[in-house]
Amino acid sequence: MKRVEISELYRNAAQYADTEICVAGWVRSIRSSNRFGFLSLSDGSCFDPLQVVLEAESLAEYDAVVAQNVGAAVSVTGKLTLTPQAQQPFELHAVAVKSEGESAPDYPLQKKRHTLEFLRTMPHLRARTNTFQAVFRVRSECAFAIHDFFHSRGFVYVHTPIITTNDCEGAGEMFRVTTFDPANVPLTDEGAVDYNKDFFGRAAMLTVSGQLAAECFAMAFSNVYTFGPAFRAENSNTARHAAEFWMVEPEIAFADLADDMELAEDMLRHILKHLFAACQRELEFLDARICPGLIARLEAVAGAPFARVSYTEAIGLLQKSGERFAYPAEWGGDLATEHERYLTEKVFERPVFVTDWPQEIKAFYMRQNDDGRTVAAMDLLVPGVGELVGGSQREERTDRLRQAYERCGLNPESYGFYTDLRRFGGTKHAGFGLGFERLVMYLTGIANIRDVEAFPRTAGSAEF
Ligand code: 4AD
Numbered sequence: 001m002k003r004v005e006i007s008e009l010y011r012n013a014a015q016y017a018d019t020e021i022c023v024a025g026w027v028r029s030i031r032s033s034n035r036f037g038f039l040s041l042s043d044g045s046c047f048d049p050l051q052v053v054l055e056a057e058s059l060a061e062y063d064a065v066v067a068q069n070v071g072a073a074v075s076v077t078g079k080l081t082l083t084p085q086a087q088q089p090f091e092l093h094a095v096a097v098k099s100e101g102e103s104a105p106d107y108p109l110q111k112k113r114h115t116l117e118f119l120r121t122m123p124h125l126r127a128r129t130n131t132f133q134a135v136f137r138v139r140s141e142c143a144f145a146i147h148d149f150f151h152s153r154g155f156v157y158v159h160t161p162i163i164t165t166n167d168c169e170g171a172g173e174m175f176r177v178t179t180f181d182p183a184n185v186p187l188t189d190e191g192a193v194d195y196n197k198d199f200f201g202r203a204a205m206l207t208v209s210g211q212l213a214a215e216c217f218a219m220a221f222s223n224v225y226t227f228g229p230a231f232r233a234e235n236s237n238t239a240r241h242a243a244e245f246w247m248v249e250p251e252i253a254f255a256d257l258a259d260d261m262e263l264a265e266d267m268l269r270h271i272l273k274h275l276f277a278a279c280q281r282e283l284e285f286l287d288a289r290i291c292p293g294l295i296a297r298l299e300a301v302a303g304a305p306f307a308r309v310s311y312t313e314a315i316g317l318l319q320k321s322g323e324r325f326a327y328p329a330e331w332g333g334d335l336a337t338e339h340e341r342y343l344t345e346k347v348f349e350r351p352v353f354v355t356d357w358p359q360e361i362k363a364f365y366m367r368q369n370d371d372g373r374t375v376a377a378m379d380l381l382v383p384g385v386g387e388l389v390g391g392s393q394r395e396e397r398t399d400r401l402r403q404a405y406e407r408c409g410l411n412p413e414s415y416g417f418y419t420d421l422r423r424f425g426g427t428k429h430a431g432f433g434l435g436f437e438r439l440v441m442y443l444t445g446i447a448n449i450r451d452v453e454a455f456p457r458t459a460g461s462a463e464f
């Protein structure tokens with residue numbers, strides 16, 4: 001008999017009522033007496049498990065089945081019975097149960113609640129818990145919604161390289177890619193590392209952002225995006241920094257900073273709409289168990305426009321706030337997490353774009369404003385997370401760009417391609433990067449980035 005997925009039963013229960021079907025999954029829990037037993041079976045096709053009823057009298061293998069350990073894989077043939085009065089809408093009365101793969105008695109995930117810290121010690125098994133079923137379904141649906149959003153607007157999806165030879169953010173936090181034997185690195189006559197002898201004939205790194213490559217394609221397709229992994233060797237042990245994370249980076253031609261913010265806002269609204277339709281059970285669970293008030297908060301976000309404030313005004317608000325920050329806010333400095341959260345959680349109580357940042361603390365490619373000291377940049381701050389998006393209008397004026405290379409100590413020869421984009425039909429354009437894990441944190445209420453990545457890579461930790 002062909003296996004039916006549990007999600008199909010939840011969609012079309014009436015169609016299967018009182019017929020014999022076959023399901024397969026992993027045992028979440030077992031309860032039994034000498035006459036009756038109950039298995040809670042999950043196959044991961046949907047959030048809710050299936051209740052399987054076992055009767056000693058009619059099931060020849062009863063004793064063997066109830067002796068199974070939690071975590072075992074089984075297939076069950078049985079009759080589906082609708083149970084409109086009960087907590088679950090139906091149950092499966094087993095006629096035959098086949099063991100597909102036994103589980104050892106030391107299976108660590110029992111029905112009780114485990115802490116997220118405990119689950120972090122077993123990244124290979126934690127996907128079998130309710131929390132990770134909810135989080136990773138949301139993550140998957142979010143990724144789909146992002147592609148769906150850009151596709152519906154005719155954007156071209158560009159796969160930008162993961163191995164790169166330039167530092168987009170100029171922050172020097174890159175992982176090196178090399179085939180050198182660390183015990184025997186070739187040196188030049190001057191004693192420097194001889195990258196000419198390395199695999200690519202030059203120094204290469206893992207990318208921190210696909211932006212510069214995306215810009216090349218935006219100058220041909222107008223509207224493009226890249227969505228892929230980024231790597232940062234930031235040695236910051238925080239709840240929202242990972243060494244490997246995913247980033248969504250659209251790049252739009254003939255567009256300015258206002259268009260850029262509108263795009264980010266539209267994208268987030270599209271994702272929320274999809275999530276409410278596709279992940280209702282997951283959101284209910286997360287609201288009940290992980291983050292009380294989550295659904296109401298997300299509904300409010302979907303319904304109201306995001307706030308906008310300039311960096312200069314934001315500094316003024318922080319200084320006037322009367323709050324005791326660990327670091328006082330001062331014009332010219334970056335916003336600390338405590339400042340970000342104060343602005344979005346206390347002042348605006350919703351997502352807020354902070355625009356027009358001091359040139360000194362932002363990347364070389366951002367467009368200089370007429371005041372000569374700020375750039376057309378925006379950060380989107382959201383409650384609970386802080387910075388979710390960073391973007392800007394790009395400097396399209398060749399002379400200003402050359403000044404920026406000099407100011408930031410960059411070698412203009414390494415950025416020849418980037419200057420060329422301006423020399424050959426360079427136009428006004430803008431883009432942003434959205435940290436995908438931070439988005440999933442925001443949408444699930446999960447507080448630590450380690451719990452929204454399947455196998456997190458952070459400073460000092462890379463399991464498997
Ligand atoms: O603000 P960032 O550094 O911007 C860029 O990389 C631009 N090149 C993007 C662009 O304009 N195309 O990074 C963008 C976002 C941040 O707002 C944050 O959400 C996320 O990427 N991010 C991280 N997420 C997890 N771990 C880290 N270490 C992150 N660093 C940045």
Ligand code: MG
Pocket residue numbers: 379387389390
């Ligand atoms: Mg940033």
